[in-house]
Amino acid sequence: MWSQSDERPWLRHYPFQVSSSYEYPKMNVARLLLDSARDYPNREALDFLGRSYSYKELLRLCTKLANALKSQIGISKGERLAIMLPNCPQAVIAYYAGLMAGAVIVMTNPIYTERELRYQLADSGATTLIALDLLVPRALKAREGTSIKRIIVTSLSDGLPFPQNKLYPLKRRREHPGLKIKYKASEGILRWSAVMRQGKAEPICEEIESDRDLAMLQYTGGTTGQPKGVMLTHANLLANTKQISAWFHRLEQAKEKFLAALPLFHVFGLTVLLNLAIFKAGSMLLVPRFDPRMVLQTIRRRKPTVFPGAPTMYIALLNSPLAREGDFGSVRVCVSGAAPLPREVQERFEQQSGGRLIEGYGMTEASPVTHCNPVWGFRKSGTIGIPLPDTEARIVGPDSLDPLPLGEIGELAVRGPQVMAGYWNRPEETDAVLRDGWLRTGDLGSMDDDGFFSIMDRKKDIILAGGYNVYPREVEEALFEHPAVKEASVIGVPDDYRGETVKAYIVLKEGWQVSEMQLDRWCRDRLAAFKVPKRYEFRDSLPLTIIGKVLKRKLKEDA
Template identity: 55%
Template sequence: MSLKPWLDLYPPEIAKTLQYEKIPIQEYLTKTASRFPNKIAIHFLGKEIPYKEFYESALKLANYLRSIGINKGDRVAIMLPNCPQSAIAYFGILYAGGIVVQTNPLYTERELAYQMVDSGAKAIISLDILFPRISKIVKETELENIIIAGLKDYLPFPKNFIYSFIQKKEHGVTVKVEHRGMNHLFTEIMNSSKPHPVHYAFNYDEDIALLQYTGGTTGSPKGVMLTHKNLISNVRMCDEWLYKCKAGEETIMGVLPFFHVYGMTTVLVFSVMQGNKMVLIPKFDMETTLKAIDKQKPTLFPGAPTIYIGLLNHPDIAKYDLSSIKACLSGSAPLPVEIQEKFEKVTGGKLVEGYGLTETSPVTHVNFPWAEERVKGSIGVPWPDTDCCILGPESSDPLPNGEIGEIAVKGPQVMKGYWNRSEETEQAFRDGWFLTGDLGYMDDKGYFYIVDRKKDVIIAGGFNIYPREIEEVLYEHKAIQECVVAGVPDSYRGETVKAFIVLKDGATVSEEELDQYCRDRLAAFKVPRIYEFRKELPKTAIGKILRRTLVEEEKQNLEQNLLTS
């Protein structure tokens, strides 16, 4: 065990160890609906839903899910942007005893089919405009039921009236689904189902609440098993850290998508735990977000660096009042110091960087939001009941302060394991320490710093992007002989995706053709932004392509360009 020097840094308001309620995560909604029945839970583009309605809607969905055969432990996918139905679906599935499978609405048919097959999901809750995509892959999966929601269903008048016209203009078609057979309409469920409590046996330590997919360079995306204990502990830690926030009095900006574990914990579950209002935005847009901040006066704003950068660079930012913001937690990518300082100056609130992984529910480290001393470049210190150390390549003994090694963590928020992947689960731990794959060090005070990623995961705009998945798609192209994908520096996204390609003799293909090819097979955020054609790629003596060599070349080229510009 480490000596935990960071505990000496804790302000008196933050306890060093916490008590946790051994309840299912959905019990937070039950309690909050009883405590704040008329408090607004969700604000969605002008529509407001109080906690009592939110709670009853989740129970209605739970009863309907049970009626169509969803039992304890069954997986139910949510493929929705941030909207009332996504919040209702999350808690409705849990009330039914199911396991939530969060799915990115941007996924292509190929990506969606893989996740549905791997998770064994029996049902999926999604948008009407995504129904054609789901229909094409149903036969490949174990899906038995499709529940379809429409964004217009929770829009106020006249937005709900004109939405269909906007939808047809943007997507070229208006999708209509009938409520029969395996297809179900969310609105019909809300009209016909009853809000009765659902009872089932519960195990706090073992029951899985969420399958959150992540990946890596070692293979296809993996389902991270997060238990009720994992999620309860992490949101309780968040509550302790934000000690100036008062239950039932905060408003949280819901820009981070719920299908990302960061948004799910710090916006959705934290809001429900405290009885806060969530201001949901289905797709990040700078002007929409600025208007929402100006009108709804959020006090908390979890985000990623690209979100803050985008807002700061909006030409009309001075027109909007952002002074309501008290605290922002930044994650998913490194936070530039200049962005932190500029955003704090504009809002008057505090913006601090944190760190975590899908496997840790997700947060393990954060800086102190209201500390007088600011530590630049650090991811902060571990949360209560979270232990952390720096390990060498083989040993389980922590390295001395200042030495670089792999960041390893322990805590109640660390995952149960990877879904149906016992061998990979075993490889992720060493003597009880979860190995993050990130390289860093701890200073003498107890602050931690990220130096590099051991894994080759690309983090662009807050999204985790896995090179091997893109490479597999590129290798399927008839003109490509060799390829490697890497993250290269990008001033806005942090990193962007670049593909280095060697063509087969006599073959030709343009960047435009490759771009369209990838867009047909990958979600938009995974598609390479840059293509470089080479005669050969750097390799080891045994023929392994040296990805890191290419990344270092890109960094050197960038530095050289900065020196000469």
């Protein structure tokens, strides 16, 4: 049995360029930007649909907004600032400016309904919201009963190059004919452009205690019950940024181009794209939303070298009729997260790009990354890889944090400098998952004798069919191997005889047809009989979160 006192088996698979332990910065996260702007002022920081921002310009805009937030609006240290923006320059500016001013950032999903938004604003106690103009009608309704005093409104045109910025209002009116854009000052509406004019481009960066002061309240997805505000300190975010940078040891300072198709308001995009790109003085190629056509155009125009994404993104690009041979040739590193990466998708993308697509693992409560397969070295497909530097991991039982024997399935627990401080205003729920620094993840998995970890499924997603445990990921992997299957998701549904039985939702590739009987034979050749789906449902698409994770809760509701 492996125990904490034994040599960690995964360390022998670390590349020699990666240390098992590092020193981590103790500072305001915003100093990542200050440092890169100091060292590489003329290096491109952002590209937004053709408009380029240097690090010097980005820093100037951030300091102007930070000074306006502090002096004009009166945001004080520790006050919560909510940001409801897609991937655009203003999202980057608002994030770092808020941190410079000492605010606690609350990233909000732009597609939230009025009810979802109101809950998050009320729970966080945010006093200021920075939102896209298209979202303001919803925000005005959602702020009722919350602490929101003002809404700073920006438009995509504020970040677009000429002449697109002049043409954008016409496009907006055509696509949203009933949208009211003019608001009264009495409604607590402030224009982005007016706020920026008020701010002074003077140095500003609030001093903080990085181990104690919060940088963010990042809300969990809410796939199980109400979303919870995860308290992430400046030290948490800086540690995870440094860990990932060390893991991607071949990335060069001030030379990489990061394709920013993952939403920056999601913790995966926030750390592996935004903070990492700024830390490496890279160029972020911002895409406002994941659209295969727009992403392919950006790839052809700017030739990105780093492309973090979700499996659904790689699947969509590989199957896009617009994709051409050589499109992905510039990409050297891809890290897939948010959902299991099918082996077939990994192999196809690597063949077309010549780069490396590896799977990692994380959760909001860990800033988020805890595990990753080595990018250049020994890896194991179908696993989440090995723990990052300074990260401990073990498989534990329900009543103890003692490690289980190798290969045995239990709950994954992790400990490291990236693990959250706790849940916002929820001490009992914090105590339920955090003990002695160990975070119970809620994911069931196992560790092999090389120290590679495999995730079977969330505890809540396991299917108990006739007394047998069925892990949906295992069934989904078998289905993904079928040449006709584009996407697959498996859930448990009630069954009078077995208690629960396996149901598969299938999206077929364009032009393909396959019957339930054919899929049944395919699965029986690859799975034990009790794991084979008893029901199939073919769909044009699966319900996804904006990060690309299948909403199994919605599938269960439909079932």
